[in-house]
Amino acid sequence: MSKDEAPRMHTAEHVLNGVMVARYGCGRCFSAHINPKKSKCDYNFDRPFDDADARAVEAEVNRVLSGNLPVTAVDMDRAEAAGSFDLGRLPDDAGDTLRIVRVGEFDACPCSGAHVDNTSEVGSFRIISHDVENGVLRVRFKLDAPAA
Numbered sequence: 001m002s003k004d005e006a007p008r009m010h011t012a013e014h015v016l017n018g019v020m021v022a023r024y025g026c027g028r029c030f031s032a033h034i035n036p037k038k039s040k041c042d043y044n045f046d047r048p049f050d051d052a053d054a055r056a057v058e059a060e061v062n063r064v065l066s067g068n069l070p071v072t073a074v075d076m077d078r079a080e081a082a083g084s085f086d087l088g089r090l091p092d093d094a095g096d097t098l099r100i101v102r103v104g105e106f107d108a109c110p111c112s113g114a115h116v117d118n119t120s121e122v123g124s125f126r127i128i129s130h131d132v133e134n135g136v137l138r139v140r141f142k143l144d145a146p147a148a
């Protein structure tokens with residue numbers, strides 16, 4: 001998971017992953033490049049993904065974000081976390097205590113990155129392009145600033 005200091009984008013990534021898992025039953029993104037202006041996430045994906053999918057995912061991410069969900073973190077024993085989360089992608093040096101980040105009741109995953117405190121700070125999520133190649137879906141996205 002990226003430790004890039006782009007908390008709005010990174011929080012959007014959590015919600016996008018939650019939406020992707022719920023909608024397609026795919027895993028969370030296996031690779032992410034999170035930047036303040038533009039980000040991308042890669043998913044193992046075994047079916048087509050068209051503009052209608054993109055619009056539906058976008059709408060669902062924005063629906064979740066607009067719920068003004070609190071983003072919270074709790075420490076959890078690694079062994080306990082292993083029962084609830086896929087830890088396969090954690091670095092080996094992540095330690096015996098993991099930080100579990102929750103987006104309201106919508107999503108939870110182990111993460112050490114920087115997040116906003118509430119999804120109301122993220123802004124509007126927009127997929128700018130998507131393509132599937134060799135079983136990998138790449139989604140590129142931007143955020144429009146939240147209304148002041």
Ligand SMILES: [Zn+2]
Nearest residue numbers: 101111112113
């Ligand atoms: Zn995170």
